[in-house]
Structure formats: structure tokens, C-alpha cells
Amino acid sequence: ALSILSAIWVWAVIQWPKTWLSVPSYVFAAVVLHTVMKFWLASEACYRFVEDRKSSALELLLSTPISVKEILHGQRLALFRQFAGPAIYVLVADFIFLILGLRGTDLNQSDEKSFWVMLWLAGMTVFVMDLFALSWVSMWVGLSSKKANRAANASIARIMVLPWLAFFLLITMLATSSLLTKIHLDEHVVLILWFALAVANNLI
Numbered sequence: 001a002l003s004i005l006s007a008i009w010v011w012a013v014i015q016w017p018k019t020w021l022s023v024p025s026y027v028f029a030a031v032v033l034h035t036v037m038k039f040w041l042a043s044e045a046c047y048r049f050v051e052d053r054k055s056s057a058l059e060l061l062l063s064t065p066i067s068v069k070e071i072l073h074g075q076r077l078a079l080f081r082q083f084a085g086p087a088i089y090v091l092v093a094d095f096i097f098l099i100l101g102l103r104g105t106d107l108n109q110s111d112e113k114s115f116w117v118m119l120w121l122a123g124m125t126v127f128v129m130d131l132f133a134l135s136w137v138s139m140w141v142g143l144s145s146k147k148a149n150r151a152a153n154a155s156i157a158r159i160m161v162l163p164w165l166a167f168f169l170l171i172t173m174l175a176t177s178s179l180l181t182k183i184h185l186d187e188h189v190v191l192i193l194w195f196a197l198a199v200a201n202n203l204i
Helices: 002-015 023-054 057-062 068-103 110-142 148-175 187-203
Strands: none
Touching: 002 023, 023 068, 023 110, 023 148, 068 110, 110 148, 110 187, 148 187
């Protein structure tokens, strides 16, 4: 899936270089890559436990001398082997987009370039943390869900949807309250708030 998306993006660059070699295009491509990767990981992390519960294989496994810690370690090791390569691929693509944005003509002022660097570093950090959190939450939810898609959706809601809802709620409250006179909501403050909420949600 990641290869197909990359091929589509390269084709679009060849067809419309002025449109696709731009800041909005880089951000859009990164969001798509991140989202696909997270949905993929969430579905795979919970699938094994859901299927093992349905087939009673999990009960058989728990009756062996293997501890729960070892079972989880094995599952996380399998996920790491499956997703380490694609995750590195996405991070490399993020770094390329970061460099292309700095070398392009869309960002002229030093403030714009510094924000651009902050944006990508924050996005890459949250991406990695989301993957770890999704792997844990998906396995946990998979132990109590009857269907893998429900478990994946529940994990995605907790890790991907919840912080965005909290972010929009917080921004709306700040924008409509008297705190607006004390806190200047420039792009840097907004980015820091989003980053803090995403990191806090993952840690919780």
C-alpha cells in the first residue's frame, strides 16, 4: 500500500510538478502515509488475539508454561519485524518532504522555515509514539473484542481521534474565552498544544 501511494505521488509530480512540489502537497502526502500506516498496524496488532480467542487457541496458549509477558513480547516482536521497515520508509519520506520544503520557494522567512522544521519533527515524533501506543492498545482491545475491525476501530478512536477532539475543543475554548487576551494563539502555540495533547494521550 505504501509503495502504491508513493508511486501515485511520483506520477503526480511528473504530471503536475508545480502543484505537487509544494508545501500543501508535502503535508497531504505525509498525512496519508501516516494514516495508512497507523490503520494497518492497528488492524494487524489486534487480529491475532481476536482470532486466537475465537478458535480457543489463546486458552491453550495460556495453559502452557509460557507467561503473559512472554506472549506479549512475542507479539510485539512479530509486529516490529513486520512494521519496522515500513515505519522507517515513512520517516525517510517525512525527512525528504522536510528538506524539499526548506529548499522550495514557498517558505521565504526564517520564522516560516523554523515552524516548518518544528512541524515535521513534532509529526515524526508523534508518528512513532502513535505506533507504539497503537500496538499496545490494539492487543489489549483485541483480547475482549469479538471482531478484529471493532478492535482496530476502538484503538484508532483512542489513539488517533481522541487527541484531535481534545485539541479542537481546547482551541475553541481558548479562542472564545477571555484567555485569548493573555495567550497569543500563533502557529507555534497551536503546534505545541497539539504536540502536548498527542504525547500525553499516548503516555496515558
